[in-house]
Amino acid sequence: MNKNNTAESIPNPSRRRFLARSGAAAVCAGALSAGLLSATAWAAKAVGEQASATLLRMARDIYPHDTLEDKYYSQVLTPLAKKAEQDAALQTLLKEGVAELDKRSHQRFGKPYLEVAVESDRVQILRAIEDGAFFQRLKGDLMMGIYNNPELWPRFGYGGSAWQHGGYINRGYDQIDWV
Amino acid sequence: MTTKFDLNDDSLVVIIGSGAGGGTLANELAQKGIRSVVLEAGKRFTLDDIENDEWKMFGKISWLDKRYVEGPARLAKDFPNLPAWIVKGVGGATMHWAGVAMRFQQHEFKMKSTNGVVPGANVLDWPITLQELEPYYLKAEKKMGVCGTEATGMPFHGKSSHYKVIAEGARRIGAKCEQATLAINTEIRDGRPACQVNGFCMQGCKIGAKWSTMYTEIPKAEATGNMELRPQSMVLRIEHDDKGRVTGVLYADRDGNQQLQKARVVAVAGNSIESPRMLLNSASSMFPDGLANSSGQVGQNYMTHVTGGVYAEFDKPVHMYKSTVVPGVVKQWQDNDPERGHYAGYELEILHLGLPFMSAFLNPGSSGWGRELAESLENYDKMAGFWICGEDMPVESNNISLHPTEKDQYGLPVPVVYKTDHINDTRMRNHAYDRSTELFESLGARKVNYLPPYPASHNMGTNRMSEKPRDGVVNKWGQSHDIKNLFVSDGSQFTTSGTENPTLTIVALAIRQADYIAEQMKRRQI
Numbered sequence: 001m002n003k004n005n006t007a008e009s010i011p012n013p014s015r016r017r018f019l020a021r022s023g024a025a026a027v028c029a030g031a032l033s034a035g036l037l038s039a040t041a042w043a044a045k046a047v048g049e050q051a052s053a054t055l056l057r058m059a060r061d062i063y064p065h066d067t068l069e070d071k072y073y074s075q076v077l078t079p080l081a082k083k084a085e086q087d088a089a090l091q092t093l094l095k096e097g098v099a100e101l102d103k104r105s106h107q108r109f110g111k112p113y114l115e116v117a118v119e120s121d122r123v124q125i126l127r128a129i130e131d132g133a134f135f136q137r138l139k140g141d142l143m144m145g146i147y148n149n150p151e152l153w154p155r156f157g158y159g160g161s162a163w164q165h166g167g168y169i170n171r172g173y174d175q176i177d178w179v
Numbered sequence: 180m181t182t183k184f185d186l187n188d189d190s191l192v193v194i195i196g197s198g199a200g201g202g203t204l205a206n207e208l209a210q211k212g213i214r215s216v217v218l219e220a221g222k223r224f225t226l227d228d229i230e231n232d233e234w235k236m237f238g239k240i241s242w243l244d245k246r247y248v249e250g251p252a253r254l255a256k257d258f259p260n261l262p263a264w265i266v267k268g269v270g271g272a273t274m275h276w277a278g279v280a281m282r283f284q285q286h287e288f289k290m291k292s293t294n295g296v297v298p299g300a301n302v303l304d305w306p307i308t309l310q311e312l313e314p315y316y317l318k319a320e321k322k323m324g325v326c327g328t329e330a331t332g333m334p335f336h337g338k339s340s341h342y343k344v345i346a347e348g349a350r351r352i353g354a355k356c357e358q359a360t361l362a363i364n365t366e367i368r369d370g371r372p373a374c375q376v377n378g379f380c381m382q383g384c385k386i387g388a389k390w391s392t393m394y395t396e397i398p399k400a401e402a403t404g405n406m407e408l409r410p411q412s413m414v415l416r417i418e419h420d421d422k423g424r425v426t427g428v429l430y431a432d433r434d435g436n437q438q439l440q441k442a443r444v445v446a447v448a449g450n451s452i453e454s455p456r457m458l459l460n461s462a463s464s465m466f467p468d469g470l471a472n473s474s475g476q477v478g479q480n481y482m483t484h485v486t487g488g489v490y491a492e493f494d495k496p497v498h499m500y501k502s503t504v505v506p507g508v509v510k511q512w513q514d515n516d517p518e519r520g521h522y523a524g525y526e527l528e529i530l531h532l533g534l535p536f537m538s539a540f541l542n543p544g545s546s547g548w549g550r551e552l553a554e555s556l557e558n559y560d561k562m563a564g565f566w567i568c569g570e571d572m573p574v575e576s577n578n579i580s581l582h583p584t585e586k587d588q589y590g591l592p593v594p595v596v597y598k599t600d601h602i603n604d605t606r607m608r609n610h611a612y613d614r615s616t617e618l619f620e621s622l623g624a625r626k627v628n629y630l631p632p633y634p635a636s637h638n639m640g641t642n643r644m645s646e647k648p649r650d651g652v653v654n655k656w657g658q659s660h661d662i663k664n665l666f667v668s669d670g671s672q673f674t675t676s677g678t679e680n681p682t683l684t685i686v687a688l689a690i691r692q693a694d695y696i697a698e699q700m701k702r703r704q705i
Contacts, residue, residue, distance in 0.1 A: 179344050
């Protein structure tokens with residue numbers, strides 16, 4: 001996949017502006033993109049718009065694949081939020097988790113997590129809470145949702161189940177052109 | 180034909196576990212006309228249950244009963260409840276194994292004589308030699324269908340792209356790399372098909388090309404009418420009489436009812452955590468430290484092999500998943516050469532993981548996230564790599580014990596596994612990381628990732644063989660030093676771990692043990 005992480009690691013003013021704008025857009029459910037809209041609409045009922053946008057940003061920071069559309073992250077967050085509507089403990093975990101994240105962001109950078117523009121700054125905040133239940137719940141669900149998602153396997157160059165195609169014995173198991 | 184034996188039939192051999200040791204022993208005995216009951220804790224699966232899906236199969240077949248990992252090793256933090264990656268099901272770990280079938284080297288039976296005392300380790304020579312085991316290795320290779328051996332005449336698998344990359348790297352640094360001798364058919368053999376390279380050896384072979392007792396030894400034994408398999412039968416305790424001989428096995432059946440199966444002989448083959456656990460759980464007034472434990476060595480000297488992973492990222496695709504899981508082995512450092520800075524040897528086994536498992540093991544535990552990891556996973560199709568498999572020093576304090584208060588779903592104390600590196604293990608792993616890096620850099624690797632050890636599939640040593648009763652649990656036949664009609668038939672009888680994957684040696688020992696049990700029964704010694 002293509003990478004464009006350098007844009008984020010350099011504190012570039014226009015990049016900051018873009019991110020701040022995308023955050024603001026998410027907060028007011030603006031129509032920045034259909035993907036982002038659907039990604040935040042999901043969780044509003046359970047945790048609110050701000051929190052849902054924060055969770056999406058956090059999800060993209062945990063496993064940052066810049067070329068993956070938001071919908072793949074929201075496919076993980078949506079069932080989690082749906083579950084939280086029925087599961088008070090989970091709802092508390094998510095709400096308090098986001099509140100804690102914002103608290104730490106305010107202390108460190110004077111603004112909520114969503115508005116911290118530089119990825120490495122946000123990562124600092126996440127590293128401090130990575131052993132906690134909130135972070136681990138999100139990480140675990142994301143790991144399964146991103147890397148165990150057959151729809152995404154072709155994008156990562158992984159073949160998945162092979163027996164029904166007769167394996168690779170006649171499908172290039174021995175093909176390599178650079179050694 | 181389904182054979183049923185009576186619970187009160189005390190002429191039977193009761194075998195606990197249906198994997199490489201138990202399954203093989205049951206069939207070998209059955210072919211000689213000796214009747215047995217096999218108690219297997221897990222379910223009976225069929226090939227229809229097997230999927231080419233890493234997490235689904237992990238959830239379906241793994242042994243996930245509560246266990247604790249303790250010790251300063253990273254494993255205890257990353258996987259606090261999963262010391263071992265083994266199977267709860269008929270066939271045991273032979274469902275999960277990658278099929279790597281290598282004989283031990285001569286010196287690996289003589290580690291104490293070879294290196295003398297290694298401080299901090301509890302090293303001992305095996306009471307048997309390679310020469311004694313060779314005829315049984317040959318039988319095991321024939322039974323299992325090991326390719327690339329004289330025993331079968333079956334050719335090796337074709338060279339996969341993953342193999343070719345590593346072989347070229349090995350050539351560039353002058354290291355020996357060979358195709359793996361796998362117990363995976365490359366021709367139709369023994370009623371099983373040839374491998375079609377699905378790439379999911381460790382999820383259970385969907386087509387049955389890989390040897391597993393699940394569809395070889397077990398049904399063959401059943402077909403003789405001399406063996407009854409009882410799946411979902413969890414052993415609670417091994418009973419004995421006032422002469423100190425074992426008399427039967429108490430187990431919980433699939434409905435949770437307790438049953439007592441009487442026995443003439445009991446063979447324990449539940450892998451190296453459950454086997455000592457059973458013996459410890461069977462403590463009585465006559466044997467207050469557990470059965471067969473006059474040496475105090477039951478549960479001690481737990482070995483897993485020195486492991487770790489090394490995965491390199493290249494500029495161009497490798498597609499490592501299009502391969503048997505272990506297509507080859509770099510054997511350059513398999514010998515015992517203390518000049519390297521460590522005793523004993525290791526092998527670099529070319530091995531692929533699918534993307535789902537790579538995401539879990541590349542940097543396991545709570546801190547495995549972020550851009551660096553994500554970027555490596557974006558290079559999944561350009562990765563090639565190894566699983567390090569080296570000889571593990573036996574250390575008494577690496578052991579299996581019983582939790583003082585916590586019980587599992589059967590009411591048995593939860594096992595606690597303590598495992599950490601001996602300094603020799605650390606040095607060996609570092610040597611392996613360094614040589615792997617050299618190999619990958621010779622090919623222009625962009626990045627080389629070191630993976631810490633993950634839950635152990637090779638578990639050994641917790642009921643070890645010894646010449647003298649004071650040094651170990653069983654004699655050279657796997658027979659308890661203390662209790663004549665009690666045997667250990669799995670990898671827990673290994674005196675030292677060797678460098679090689681344990682299954683072939685477990686099978687060879689089980690074939691040999693069956694001959695001994697048959698002879699001893701005939702002579703009324705047991």
